[in-house]
Amino acid sequence: MGQLEGLSRQQADGRSDDVETPRKGIHNSTTPIRVGLLGVGTVGSQVARILTEQKDDLQQRIGQPLEISGIACLHPEEVNAPWIDKSLLTTDSKYVATHSDILVELIGGLEPARSLVLKALDSGASVVTANKALLAKYGPEIYRTAEEDGVDIYFEAAVGGAIPLIRPLRESLVGDKVTSVLGVLNGTTNYILDEMTTKGLDFNIALKDAQAKGYAEADPTGDIEGEDAANKAAIVASLAFHTPVSIDDVTMEGITSITADDIALAKAEHKVIKLLAVVSNDEDGVSARVYPALIPDDHPLASVHGSFNAAFVHANEADDLMFYGRGAGGAPTASAVLGDIVTVARHIVQGGTGPQISMYRNLPKAPLSxxxxxxxxxxxxxxxxxxxxxxxxxxxxxxxxxxxxxxxxxxxxxxxxxxxxxxxxxxxxxxxxxxxxxxxxxxxxxxxxxxxxxxxxxxx
CATH class of the missing domain: 3.30.70.260 (ACT domain)
Structure with a gap:
């Protein structure tokens, strides 16, 4: 017998059981469904705005009202959005996580996000998250916990902002066999490369321009070195191929070595340079890669400009599909988050959950060779x-x-x-x-x- 024999899963994981169990299957049409927010930054603030401004419409679509029950953040005193009720603000993230019917996790990073999401699931709350790093590292654990606890985990906003890519992979194409997905999945790098292509800018100048316009962070390393796109590649590969793929399985290259000369030579050959996230499943196993590539200028991905994102999906029966749209930004990303919130809320009203994420395969990872x-x-x-x-x-x-x-x-x-x-x-x-x-x-x-x-x- 293992040393964990006889322990509950929560105890074995070091998680506490002293949490309030939210209400499952709320059938009273006047009972609010409690939505807790972790994080009230660019996206979180917009989620709160939409929940407030569209309260009546959302109630009609769901069948019951949504109510923001708490907003956890590090500095409540700095929150000044007029649509946010300051009495809801707190620094007690654990309380919000365990006293919600739907927890919306928007703080990013691995910890405390992982612990809070697991506590929320164990308390009986469904979770909506935009945290690509969390899912790329701990996705299978989180998906399994949600299934065991009988609740939902939704994360459309984690990949591609407002683009509906996760739902088609998770549901629409579940009866087909997806063989590959390649896409432009990082708006910052796409903006930089697009400015270099259309204006002849050097990399450093294009980066500074992206930072000035808010398309790049003050520390853009995660974007320009490919890590952001690699996180998304891991999530997409896991869903597309029904097999666990983590960030550790993804090889990545960034765009810092791309010069104006590279751009000019590509243009002379009627090509453009894009940072691609590419996942495939073939006889050598599952491959997940991020790298800058030369794309013929008549390919659909070549026409993805600015901070837009796009994904090109190939499936055996459906053949080729392309998804395109705003890949980042507060309002576009919040749109995807709200779509998940409404979906989960409908499941709560109906007393059930959506389809769970099937990781029934354990395919080998293709070697670089x-x-x-x-x-x-x-x-x-x-x-x-x-x-x-x-x-x-x-x-x-x-x-x-x-x-x-x-x-x-x-x-x-x-x-x-x-x-x-x-x-x-x-x-x-x-x-x-x-x-x-x-x-x-x-x-x-x-x-x-x-x-x-x-x-x-x-x-x-």
Missing amino acids: ASSAEFAVRFRVCDRPGILAAISKVFADHGISINGINQDLRPTPHDPGYSGELQTLRVVTHQCNENTLRETVDDVCKFDFVIGDPSILREM
Whole structure:
């Protein structure tokens, strides 16, 4: 017998049972359904506004009124939205989590979000969350807890803002076999790359512009290094393939190495660069990747501009589907949150829950060695004789066939300590194994004429 034998699941997890059990199956049409909010930032404030301004309409759609029963935040004194009743504000997150019929978790991060969500579920409350990091790390545990406790867990706003992507994967396509999803799922990086493409801006200038307009955080690392999109990829892969996929299973690359030269060369080839989240399920297993890619300008994803998001889904029977819309922002994201709240509230009125999330498969994760593509690799090199021959030989030694080489002969800034000109050299390969490609690039970078880090772009 294990050492946890005889303990309740709450005790085994270190969670307390001393919580009030909310009312399940509230059939009295005049009894309010209590909605507790954790977090009242950009999205939380808009959720409170819509709940207040559309109170009567929402009651008609649900059959019972919704009532904000508590709002937990770190600094209640700083909340000044006119539609928020200040008497509802508290710093006691645990109380709000365990004294609600529907808990809306919008604080983000892993802890205390995980503990509070689990406490809410164990208390009998359903949960609506927009917390992609939480679900990418602990999704299967949370889905299982909701099912065991007989309550709902909904999270449309965690991926793609206002875009209805989660519900189709969870319900509409559940009778089909989804084989891949690829999408532009981070508005910050899409805005930056779009500004670089349409205005010819350098990366740093486009980033500062995104920050000034509120599209990027003061610390944009999670966006520009690919982590935000990777969290979303993990959630999408889990739903699409009915198998646990966590953030630890996702490989990610950001966009910090993309230059104006990369953008210009892509445009010359009638392509655009997008940061893609790509999940697939094939004979090698489940793959979840985030990387910048070259996309033909006639592909639907190439037309996703600004801070918009889009996802391209392929299923065996449904074939190709595309979902497009606002991927971020207070009001668009709040729209998705409210959709979940109304759905869960209807289930409460009916005395049941929605379909649970099925993680009935445990598919293997495809190794990086199974990945192959055509690549475009940009090196920054010192201009001297023999460079092309030396680089070509390294590619040949690794068995990689070169499709073309482009050398930019425009003068570029001198590298400190080097008196000659620096040039951009771009090598385009035929289809090859990614591991082999990266080993090849590492060997090329050992030459003393290669300056800085190379840029590696996949052809979609």
